[in-house]
Amino acid sequence: MSEASKDRIWSRNEIESPCVKICVVHPEARICTGCHRTIDEITGWTRMSAEERRAVMDDLPSRAGLLRQRRGGRAARLGRRNE
Numbered sequence: 186m187s188e189a190s191k192d193r194i195w196s197r198n199e200i201e202s203p204c205v206k207i208c209v210v211h212p213e214a215r216i217c218t219g220c221h222r223t224i225d226e227i228t229g230w231t232r233m234s235a236e237e238r239r240a241v242m243d244d245l246p247s248r249a250g251l252l253r254q255r256r257g258g259r260a261a262r263l264g265r266r267n268e
Contacts (some may be wrong), residue, residue, distance in 0.1 A: 200238040202230055203245055214251040215257040 186244030197242055204227075222230075226241050233241070 200235055200242065205241060211252055214248075216248055216251065216254055221245045221252070 189241075203220040203252075205219045208265070209218045210216065210224065211218050217227060222241060226233075230238070250256065
């Protein structure tokens with residue numbers, strides 16, 4: 186099956202899923218790092234009404250900031266050495 190055919194399987198005539206096929210749940214924020222939905226939103230998407238989907242879609246941009254916060258990295262390691 187070609188990539189174009191696979192992508193057609195994901196498309197629908199209703200509010201499309203925000204899925205970007207990067208399905209990894211952030212361990213602290215508990216949202217998908219790709220689409221920013223919760224597990225409950227992902228699993229219930231096909232059963233949601235158009236209004237419910239629109240509400241989720243409208244809220245997604247505000248969730249992106251939850252994943253941009255760094256948890257440490259080099260600066261944090263250097264800071265720990267100085268303590």
